[in-house]
Amino acid sequence: MNLNEALQTFFAESRALLHDMEDALLRLEEEPGDADALNAVFRAAHTIKGSAGLFGLSAIVEFTHEAESVLDLARDGRLDVDDALCGLLLQCKDHIEALLRQAEDGGPLDEQARATGGSLTARLLALNGHAASAGAALDLPAGATAQPLPPGDLDIDQGDCWHISLRFGPDVLRQGMDPASFIRYLGTFGQLVRVATVPASLPGLAALDAERCYLGFEIRYRSDCDKQAIESAFEFVREDCQLRILPPGSRVADFVNLIRQLPEDKLRLGDLLVSCGAVTQSELDAALKGQELHAELRPPLGQILVDEQVVRPEVVNAALSKQNEVRARQSQEAMYIRVLADKLDALINQVGELVIAGAGVSLLAQRNRDAALQEAMSSMSRLIEEVRDGAMRLRMVQIGETFGRFRRVVRDVSKELGKDIELQIHGGETELDKSIVERLGDPLTHLVRNAMDHGIEPPEVRVARGKPARATIELRAYHDAGSIVTEVRDDGGGLDRERILAKAIERGLATPGQELSDAEVWNLVFEPGFSTAAQVSNLSGRGVGMDVVRSGIEALRGSVEIESTAGQGSTIRIRLPLTLAIIDGFLMRVADVHLVVPLDMVLECVELAPEHAAGMNYCDLRGEVLPLLRLREHFALTGPRGRRQNIVVVRTHGGKAGLVVDELKGELQAVMKPLGDLFAAVRGVTGSTILGSGEVALALDVPSLLEQACVRRPAAAATAP
Known part of the structure; x- marks a missing residue:
């Protein structure tokens, strides 16, 4: 390994150590007597200092040395671990991170960072000097002289002797x-x-x-x-x-x-x-x-x-x-190994091409009716599926690490706002694609900061309303119908429906007297430039946060929705696909178009009864009313119809719906490809995949598709003669 490669490894490992350091400091702030957390902070600083010295990064070594000295005094019990010390060490962690960025970029440190570093160094030196002088006074014996006593039996356990x-x-x-x-x-x-x-x-x-x-x-x-x-x-x-x-x-x-x-x-x-x-x-x-x-x-x-x-x-x-x-x-x-993300992405792409090639060979074997080749392809398909699953697991990471970063955000913002807010994390072990996790951070940051600024009331208001002074924000993740659902919940005052409507009317997004459902009102906050804040602050008021959230989530082929109850709080729910690369799908045909839905969403397939073939939007499924979405009419497709129509029953948002199609084609491994900027505005279609025959199949975003259909039907009924 050359020096440059080793240096890049140092930067990556140092960032991981700083993340661990921040987590330990936040634990230490909650429990000042946690020796394990204090030791974890010391180990992180000590390791960074030692490694930085190997590369001649003197600025990092000198600053980290002062922080390490303070930590050493705290470990010896010569400095009290309190909120002030934890706050100082968190600022030191941030400055070490800035020094790492400067060392990686190769440019000079900006004026603000230099001023911050000087101020922090002075505070660390003051703490070191104070503890040292106190220690010196304790270490001096009070003019002790030898005092021999007569011989006698000595007990080995003599208290402090x-x-x-x-x-x-x-x-x-x-x-x-x-x-x-x-x-x-x-x-x-x-x-x-x-x-x-x-x-x-x-x-x-x-x-x-x-x-x-x-x-x-x-x-x-x-x-x-x-x-x-x-x-x-x-x-x-x-x-x-x-x-x-x-x-x-x-x-x-x-x-x-x-x-x-x-x-x-x-x-x-x-x-x-x-x-x-x-x-x-x-x-x-x-x-x-x-x-x-x-x-x-x-x-x-x-x-x-x-x-x-x-x-x-x-x-x-x-x-x-x-x-x-x-x-x-x-x-x-020692069980873990670092792999460059680019190499992992290249592996996933190659596995995707292997899946497509395998599907083509399997289709060729079926057309030629070669039994031996079909049997061989069956074994090969099984092996390809195992390789695919193994490659995909390499990209799956737990979302808990992303959630954990918000402990610092909640701590800092709550102190800035003068509010007492606790962060609770549930489902941190839930796994999803690494590329999705990395791009989920910004939307979650906007949502958490918004909840703290707008949703959570001041402590005195909460007490007056009969709530505990300490507010709660929850980050929750779980699997649902082939998707990952991430929720941001708060127990604040909820969204102000009247205020949102008034702002929407003022901006021309709604008309006076217009009847809007709660969901439609809540969705107004995602409009560009929309804000109900009375004044602009460091946290909000410019009307860009929620717009960034929606655009970021939609770029990941996801959706976002809001639930709110006045006086009780709000829940913002983000629904995302498990992965952006390869999925198990169910293939179907409507007219001349092939369509794919995630296999996890498919509950069953049934034949459409003749009495429901005349355009009804629902059917009786074993005594249960099942709403239907006729994809031919929804997408205005023309082409040959099948001998009979079929219903693909899918689950979404805790309910069921039926997709009416012409032909059921069966399961397949779908290698997802983005549609490109030209089709970015298309609703209900989330990507495409290439079939073994070389044809293109469109991947459906079922929740978005059903939502779009629900909006269209009332509008169509209103314009009907």
Whole structure:
């Protein structure tokens, strides 16, 4: 991989990390004590900083370093995690994203971004300096001096005291070392609570050597310093003494928490214990040597450290848990591979051509009545269908990630508006085509912001109406009749029918006295330039948002509808196809035209009874009234009729309807092709596909088709003589 490819990978991975960072910060704002969320934020910043350094992106490294320092202080408990800190870190995330864009584009950072970066850096430095000065005051011992006490039994668990077990080697005196000086030095940065002499090795007077050291010491020691600092007091005599340092009982929980907060690049047990301060490097080296000496027994490192009383079992168990957790996560991540979207699109196109070619060969085998070839084509068609399904699954992604981005939108906008709004997400696991998900973001953004600005009332108004002060916006997704339905719901005041009508009359979209249904009134808000806002704000009032929503959804072969109840809220429902590429369809013929509908929408096919063939718009389907849409008349088609007419019963919007056609052609795999700009305004037709015979079949947008038919019939009845 060359440097440019690696850099592009860095940009892609950094954006994913920033997305995770934002999610974790929003969780942290809701639950300030969530250590996992705080660690996730730290890991994201740490990884971005380290990777940016590899590519010489100094601006990102320097800014992220300051943010990482603040996060480190928060993890140590030296900074309170509150709304202000989370808000600052969210702004830092946005600035890191701006620095990434600048690095990717290669241009200079604009004035506003530079000013923002300078302001954020100053605030981070202020927090770092404040915490550092507070920490320095805490770390200074209050003039502690050594206070040796008479010998006696020492309890290892002594609250907030370290326990130091010290055995000097016999030759330390000959080497000019004074054991008492090391103990006195400990007292300069801590308090010697108790020092007990251990004379167990002292021989009788006749065998006593004045130049030989026989004494050992058990020390109870109180200090805020770490284990490494205590061990460093014995640096000059470390090779000639046995030293064991056990942390105070109160420190065990701290070590466990530190292990959980360590970055995931440390996987080995020894590294984890050294990094958290529970074990020093020299203690680890000694344990590793002991492990090598007993290689045939393969003793676990953790067991050696516990047996030597270097570390508590609880700390070792926490390190082992962290190790297993990281390995499991890395194993899961290793199951994924990054693929360029262009390569995936090319694969889908090739599979589509394979489907069309397979249909052509199958049709040729049927015409020639070659049984062997037909059997071979049957197996080949099955394999093509499996390849198609596998390729399509590669493009399917969960919509939950898109929904999750709106947590930040709701947070920021609600604070700007002075409203208390909660976002609820349902059906985030629902999957649809990646290309649809990417283009769904903008329409959803307009809808969510509109609901917050226009739909949700101020808290005092909600309380006066008997509602909870905290409002709710729901994002919901689910499958329905071969489509994906996405809903944006709010529990606000609902749409103001009279105000919308007055605005429509003012703009000439409706006439005074005109009778309009609720659905027709709600659809007026999608007209270009339509707005009921009293004044233009940063969020709305220019009349472009809802127009963008409708045009964006229709460009995806979808539809949008509104339901609203005064005083209770509104629901905006977006209906989209599962995919824009290949679908299972049902083929039918009307006159000389071939038509396709999604197979998931087809419930059954029945023959049209002779008594209903005279143009009636409904029929009796086993005691149920079924409305009919005669496609020949609807599209004004002329051509040969079939020997009998048939009804294709489809489901839509929770109901049923019948499409009257001349011939049923059966199932097929339809490779969807756009109609092009010339036919963009055609209602009821969503695309086209190529049949095995080379003919073109039109794909029907059944919901739009039925809606159009419902509008036409009252108009036709009104103009009838």
